[in-house]
Amino acid sequence: MKNFSIEIKWGVIFIIVGLIWVLFEKMMGWHDEHIDQQAIYSNLFGFIAVFIYFLGLRDKKKNYYNGVMDWKQGFVAGVVITIVVALLSPLSQYITSVYISPNYFSNMITYISENSAMTREQAEAFYNLKSTMIQVVFSALAMGVVTSALVAWFVKSKNQAVEA
Template sequence: MNKVSIEIKWGVIFTIIALLWMVFEKAMGWHDVYIAKHAIYTNFFGIIAVLIFVLALRDKKANFYNGIMTWRQGFVAGLIVTIVITVLSPLSQFVTSTYITPDYFNNVIAYSVETKVMNQEQAEAYFNLKSYIIQATFGALVMGVVTSAAVAWFLKTKKE
């Protein structure tokens, strides 16, 4: 357990910050009044996500590998963080949809139909808890792998 405690810590931190981001989005009105802006502004969380991975792998490098970390070691650490985030993803999505922003699905369905992006049936099939849990889980996995690879590359110890 001690070998992966840093990764577990950062996976939990990531999930908590993601939940706080949802509170922020809701407070900004991106889930209701300004829902038209949601698809653009929600992407800014990507910057925060990458920053968290940088902090996680820097923590692992400094406090487990004594400042010397290969790309492979960093990538594996990032993958473990990703697995923690992926496992917590369904719970995080449930909390978001049930407690933080329970009207989001109704609002985004109405907006999608009103703007003729989707018909009612398509919107209801796409914007629901089950669909979002699946999207969040696979999204966390894919983005985590890519982010882990990139961040590990930049944080690996350079040969002198």
């Protein structure tokens, strides 16, 4: 566990920042009166997510690998951050759904069923706590692995000695 303490720290930071972002979304009205804008503006969190991965991998490079890290080491560190995020995502979604924005699902179901090709029953099947908890785990894994690969490419040491 000590070998992964940096990744665990950044996975927890990711979740905390994600909860702050959801609170921001709620304050901006994207969970109620401006719910039509939520899908657009929530994508902005992607920039924050990539930045958190960058900070995490830079921390790992500096404080664990003494400033020299190859792509594979960075990728593995990113995947460990991803696993931490995926494991904590259901708890984060529960906090979001119960405490931060308890009316989000009902608001989204109403909006989607009135403004798209999705029926109310389909929207209810998609926008609920259980379904969303499953979705956040799989999206955290998918996006986290891709983000890890890309960020590791930029954080890796440029001039590494070739080992024979």
